[in-house]
Amino acid sequence: MQTSLLQSKKWQKLQDDLGETTFTANEDDFSYLAILKNTPFGKYLYLPYGPVYDTEKGFKNALRDLSNLAERNQAFFIRIEPQDKENAKLLTKKASFAGLTIKKTKDLNPAETWVIDLSGSDDDLKKRLPSRLLRYWRAMDKNGFKIETSKNPEDAKYLLDLQKKLAKKKKISTVSESYYKTQLKQDFATLYLVKKDDKVVAAGLVFDFKNTRYNLQGAQDEEYRKFHATGILTIQLILDAKAKGLKIFDCWGIAPENAPKNHPWAGFTAFKKTFEGREVDYCGDYDLILSKRKYRLYKGFRKVNRLIRKAK
Numbered sequence: 001m002q003t004s005l006l007q008s009k010k011w012q013k014l015q016d017d018l019g020e021t022t023f024t025a026n027e028d029d030f031s032y033l034a035i036l037k038n039t040p041f042g043k044y045l046y047l048p049y050g051p052v053y054d055t056e057k058g059f060k061n062a063l064r065d066l067s068n069l070a071e072r073n074q075a076f077f078i079r080i081e082p083q084d085k086e087n088a089k090l091l092t093k094k095a096s097f098a099g100l101t102i103k104k105t106k107d108l109n110p111a112e113t114w115v116i117d118l119s120g121s122d123d124d125l126k127k128r129l130p131s132r133l134l135r136y137w138r139a140m141d142k143n144g145f146k147i148e149t150s151k152n153p154e155d156a157k158y159l160l161d162l163q164k165k166l167a168k169k170k171k172i173s174t175v176s177e178s179y180y181k182t183q184l185k186q187d188f189a190t191l192y193l194v195k196k197d198d199k200v201v202a203a204g205l206v207f208d209f210k211n212t213r214y215n216l217q218g219a220q221d222e223e224y225r226k227f228h229a230t231g232i233l234t235i236q237l238i239l240d241a242k243a244k245g246l247k248i249f250d251c252w253g254i255a256p257e258n259a260p261k262n263h264p265w266a267g268f269t270a271f272k273k274t275f276e277g278r279e280v281d282y283c284g285d286y287d288l289i290l291s292k293r294k295y296r297l298y299k300g301f302r303k304v305n306r307l308i309r310k311a312k
Helices: 009-017 056-072 089-093 122-127 131-138 153-170 177-184 222-227 229-243 266-272 292-311
Strands: 021-026 030-039 042-047 075-080 100-104 112-117 145-150 189-196 199-209 212-220 248-250 278-281 286-289
Touching (some): 009 021, 009 030, 009 177, 021 056, 030 056, 042 056, 042 292, 056 075, 056 089, 056 286, 075 292, 089 100, 122 229, 131 229, 145 229, 153 177, 153 189, 153 212, 177 189, 177 199, 199 229, 212 222, 212 229, 222 229, 229 248, 286 292
Parallel strands (some): 042 075, 212 248
Antiparallel strands (some): 021 030, 030 042, 075 286, 100 286, 112 248, 112 278, 189 199
């Protein structure tokens, strides 16, 4: 069974450091990391990119085990994100499983992503990178740019400051500074900072796990868009991942294939696909409901909250 970073012991440590309550299972045919979340209507279990399994039998056994775990912890639903799309077809074929109602819900982590193969020589890899961005990357010194890396949690403020500017423009929310600081304390995390005249104009937070670099968070100062600060940063992230011996660069999320042109990720997706790679599709998020009444209240509450945020 291939385990993603979000189902690993390292991710469990991050969640524990964030003050979350976690549970794990490691059986012959399945494993999982489950996080106990709180709502005004009770608790639920969340499995980021989990559970992990190889066969339909393992998947069914995992769901039964999770159902028992939810009952013991008085959770009113279980949110799963299986990466194995083939065996998870069980979810789309049935409206219920083991007495639990199944509902497709909004994806929390990307259900589609774009990955870049880092194999071959350095020259081979550079030939597969966007030539225009490579020109800007090669001209960094000439244009007064430099890229630094940091593992200092205090430097998380630079990424958050850039994201807050973007969030204000697009009316989206951001996470707390303490959240990024806790992430940056993990051994798998590295913060990249693009500077011009000692001013941070772009930043990116990457996670390295097993053979993959995950490009999770990034932002740039819009004033420096014409210099392609994000582009030269992405080139550096990819080349450094290869130099480190990693095999895959995961761009972390693209819009669905038939998404409308006004999809929130349309711009990000177009940028990521300028890099030669391939699409990887996962199952998406499904809720397994133990209490229909509490679940209806919870979904209604979430809907009202979204409407209030949009109105502000």
